[in-house]
Amino acid sequence: MSEHSPLDVPEGDPFGPHNLPYGVFTTASGANPRVGVRYGDSVLDTAAVAAAAGSPHAALLAAPTLAPLMAAGRPVWQAVRAEVTAWLTDPAHRAAAEPHLHRLDGVTLHMPFDVGDYVDFYSSEHHAGNVGRIFRPGEEPLTPNWKHLPIGYHGRAGTVVPSGTPVVRPAGQRKPAADPAAAQPSPARPGPVFGPSVRLDIEAEVGFVVGVPSPMGTPVPRAAFRDHVFGVCLVNDWSARDIQPWEQRPLGPHQAKSFATSIARWITPLDALDAARVAPPERTHPLLPYLDDTGADEESHGYDLRLEVRINGEAVSRPPFATMYWTAAQQLAHMTVNGASVRTGDLYASGTVSGPEPDQVGSLLELTKGEGPWLADGDTVVIDGWAPGPNGTRIALADVAGRVKPNPAG
The missing domain is CATH 2.30.30.230 (Fumarylacetoacetase, N-terminal domain)
Incomplete structure (x- = not known):
């Protein structure tokens, strides 16, 4: 036996034999x-x-x-x-x-796989409530459909990049600073301005990677989740918060999200996370049968994943994935219930992971209540995490990192 063999991983190493991404x-x-x-x-x-x-x-x-x-x-x-x-x-x-x-x-x-399609969900009740109060003050934080289906939007697969890829600050239209509440231009409310985003943000998420495809016209039921999903990875869905509110009504975010989505370079297989399965939050509204997970079947669970967000080396938040209202199995079932197919390499992300406490939110939007500070050029963001493993071990989730580069337009 060689004295310093790389096979001799210390007991309890989070990348030990229970992990193997x-x-x-x-x-x-x-x-x-x-x-x-x-x-x-x-x-x-x-x-x-x-x-x-x-x-x-x-x-x-x-x-x-x-x-x-x-x-x-x-x-x-x-x-x-x-x-x-x-x-x-x-x-x-x-x-x-x-x-x-x-x-x-x-x-x-x-890059561990070629991304076929990319769907981003909005599945944290805490995040959705926080964002609703910031973007729609005076209205109900959750939209009427939120407790009935996992809301999501179709993102851009071509700008999903591996961890460590620099992210150029996006440019786009935004509301004029003199009238941040204006919904539409008017003679009294000047039109939009164009330029690099001044409210660049992150979203700490968990991604699910599809392995086995499904034919068009054939929904994937919740019970088939583990037959189709190969594994998980951490995700940073970068967001431009000044571009987002101007463009997202009525169809949702587009350029505010499509410029870059970073994923980890290691994919953790689902079988490594068996010990991390937990019951999802209590369902407060009756669910349609294809989403109903109030029984005791194998896919009526979420995952206890503990995330940490660091900016320039400083931990700013520790979002708990166990609090997510909608599970990955429900998201896959909803994504395909209309007959949409999935392909090998499709990626769908959980949406921003936020917990109930101020230091558990997955975005600067929530952390600063929309006031900033936001990401500056040169800032480096790292999201990592871990999950409980068998016999008291920890399963490390490979980190996802990115550094902000200035927009070449200035």
């Missing part, structure tokens, strides 16, 4: 991108070990993206996870696995 990497040797699994501070070249071991899944793991593995379905996901666990923990595989572990800081991580 998937990513895509290359080494300095210039070999093609392939699937890797994070283990401690190392990356296991699963393609190399699978080839050496004669694994029937070697071709899936040698692909330059997670898509073939994601499309293979849950029985294959479970079989590959069992193989990887054995390669890393069974002494019989030690000699074969150890040479194919690379230091994390010695590899380059890539």
